Amino acid sequence: MQVRITGRGVDVTDFLKEYAEKKLSKMTRYFDRILDASVVFEMEGNAPQVEITLDANGVILRGVERAENFQAALDFAIDKIEKQLRRFKDRLSRKYKVNIPHEEVAPLLEEHPEEEPKIVKVKRFQLKPMFPEEAIMQMDLLGHDFFVFLNAETNQVNVVYRRKDGNYGLIEPAL
Structure with missing residues (x-):
């Protein structure tokens, strides 16, 4: 997994960079095909904010959280992403009615494109x-x-x- 860590208007310490990389490396226990991770540290008003975006083999996951410090905001954002990954894996398990090991999730997506959600309603309207x-x-x-x-x-x-x-x-x- 390629990890990009940046700061918008803030200097990201080596400690925060290492902490973020360590936390992100543990994401593979949920899904081993995470290709890319982006972590952005910034101040939103007076609150430290962390934005994490993951590309999990074409599935984009995003978590944005604020806290009293960057480390806590990172932890909250990681928790949010972990919940999304668990929910994604659970949906796939229910869809295919089997317990799917995490390393098999991505191939199932590629093998069954016909089972993707369908557009069930089209709405047309005049643009004013x-x-x-x-x-x-x-x-x-x-x-x-x-x-x-x-x-x-x-x-x-x-x-x-x-x-x-x-x-x-x-x-x-x-x-």
């Missing part, structure tokens, strides 16, 4: 040009967690979404 602020208001009025709209400023399809921290995000296509 609006500004992101209007889209957020519309999303809130509908009670949705995201909203697709035609951005009046860029004339491109965008998505606004509600973040876990209570703020909003905007997804724009990069062409």
Whole structure:
């Protein structure tokens, strides 16, 4: 597994780098085909935040946590990723009705692509040009967690979404 550790606006100590690598190396007990791991340390407001992204043979797992210090935030993010990996493995076990050793999970994904989830509903709607602020208001009025709209400023399809921290995000296509 290739591990990239970076700091956004903070210096990551050697201790934190070694600690992160040690914790990530233990992830293979859940899934041995983790190809890539990215760990980003940053300050979000006054709180240390750690963001971990894993590429487990095409399955992307992500954990973002804040705590009173970087080590605790890393531990919380690792716990979140471990839960995701266990849940993923359990779903595969239930799907194939057998107990699957962790080293066999990825080949099953490759062998049975026809059993992937299917699109069961297609929704078509007119895209009304609006500004992101209007889209957020519309999303809130509908009670949705995201909203697709035609951005009046860029004339491109965008998505606004509600973040876990209570703020909003905007997804724009990069062409």
